[in-house]
Amino acid sequence: MTKPSFDEFMHTALNDEQSQPAPQRDLWQGVERAINQAQPVQSPKQSNWQKLSGIAACTFAGLLAWQVIMSQPKQDSLANISAFFEQQKQSLLVQYETQPALTSDWQTQLQELEQAELAVKLALKQDPENAALLNMLAQVYQQQLDLINKVHEPRWQQI
Amino acid sequence: MIINAKAAFSQEQTDALVARCQQGDQGAFRELFEQHHRRVYALCLRLLAEPAHAEDACQEVFVQVWQKIDQFKGQSQFSTWLHSVASNIAISYLRKQKNWFQKVVSFEQSGLDEQGAEQLGELNGLDKLIVRLPERARLVFVLHAVEGYRHEEIANMLNMAVGSSKSQYHRARNLLQEWYNND
Structure with missing residues (x-):
């Protein structure tokens, strides 16, 4: 039997709905949980306050890191930034401790960011006053905070 | 009718x-x-x-x-x-x-290798080839050939020039055809 041409193969494959892949797990459960959580369980004021406090924590953290980097690129900058962000991260983790996350692999992503944090810190040991590295470290910290906020209180992208 | x-x-x-x-x-x-x-x-x-x-x-x-x-x-x-x-x-x-490094240094993600695509399980023949495509070529191919978007729309969605969308599509098609013929 001759092999169909590439165009025929593509046409057949794209029109064959039966052979479409199926997800390995039941996706409805997560969707149902998310849409029910999205409905206002708390009063709107409380809910807005929680969101605002998360956003404010991140913004404040970013601004402070930037200020620290720009104002004192000295030996103690690294320790100051690290201590500050670690405190912010832990308080967010505690805040969301009882709240289920919307994605299953967020801790893997967080670990990846923590590995990046270690790599930048290692580079900073060799060159402690390198502003670009300090900036990169602040970005990695910021991404960790954003990730923790996002998976627990997703601000959905615009459709 | x-x-x-x-x-x-x-x-x-x-x-x-x-x-x-x-x-x-x-x-x-x-x-x-x-x-x-x-x-x-x-x-x-x-x-x-x-x-x-x-x-x-x-x-x-x-x-x-x-x-x-x-x-x-x-x-x-x-x-x-x-x-x-x-x-x-x-x-x-x-x-x-994309991790922090990929965001800081913009480079293209390669697709899965043949073995990786096989391990994805119940994909049909074309899908097994699509997941092997490099990222940009894959996105353009799926949006254009499968979803029917015009290159102007794809360029807008992916922040790329219209010409890049067209060239990525041809790149994808050539790669798919080559893999299909060699299969």
């Missing part, structure tokens, strides 16, 4: 479900989910080339659809609207998945 009764009935059924969802009927939404989630998952998998991410993105699509269902005014078919939502979410999901 021949009327496709099955398609017309299915469209009517979908419109009725959408109307019920817009009234807040979660049961109707579940039915819509059951009707469409497999196609949405397939689209996410083709774009993301990673089953776990495709599952997460597929869930995110339906959560957003529930939240924005009032914005669907019936100017296009529901499935067209749903797929445009899914495409946008999968693309932004892909951007979010």
Whole structure:
């Protein structure tokens, strides 16, 4: 039997709905949980306050890191930034401790960011006053905070 | 003119479900989910080339659809609207998945190798080849050849020039054809 041409193969494959892949797990459960959580369980004021406090924590953290980097690129900058962000991260983790996350692999992503944090810190040991590295470290910290906020209180992208 | 009764009935059924969802009927939404989630998952998998991410993105699509269902005014078919939502979410999901280094230093992700594609399980022949494509070529190919977007629209969605979209499409097609012929 001759092999169909590439165009025929593509046409057949794209029109064959039966052979479409199926997800390995039941996706409805997560969707149902998310849409029910999205409905206002708390009063709107409380809910807005929680969101605002998360956003404010991140913004404040970013601004402070930037200020620290720009104002004192000295030996103690690294320790100051690290201590500050670690405190912010832990308080967010505690805040969301009882709240289920919307994605299953967020801790893997967080670990990846923590590995990046270690790599930048290692580079900073060799060159402690390198502003670009300090900036990169602040970005990695910021991404960790954003990730923790996002998976627990997703601000959905615009459709 | 021949009327496709099955398609017309299915469209009517979908419109009725959408109307019920817009009234807040979660049961109707579940039915819509059951009707469409497999196609949405397939689209996410083709774009993301990673089953776990495709599952997460597929869930995110339906959560957003529930939240924005009032914005669907019936100017296009529901499935067209749903797929445009899914495409946008999968693309932004892909951007979010990039680690800090990939964001700082912009470079293209390669696709899966042949063995990796085989391990994805029950993919059809074309899908097994699509997930092997490099990221940009894969995105353009899926959006253009599978989803029917024009290159101008793809350029807008992916922040690239129209010419780049066209060249990535040809690159993808050539690679797919080469792999298919050598298979």
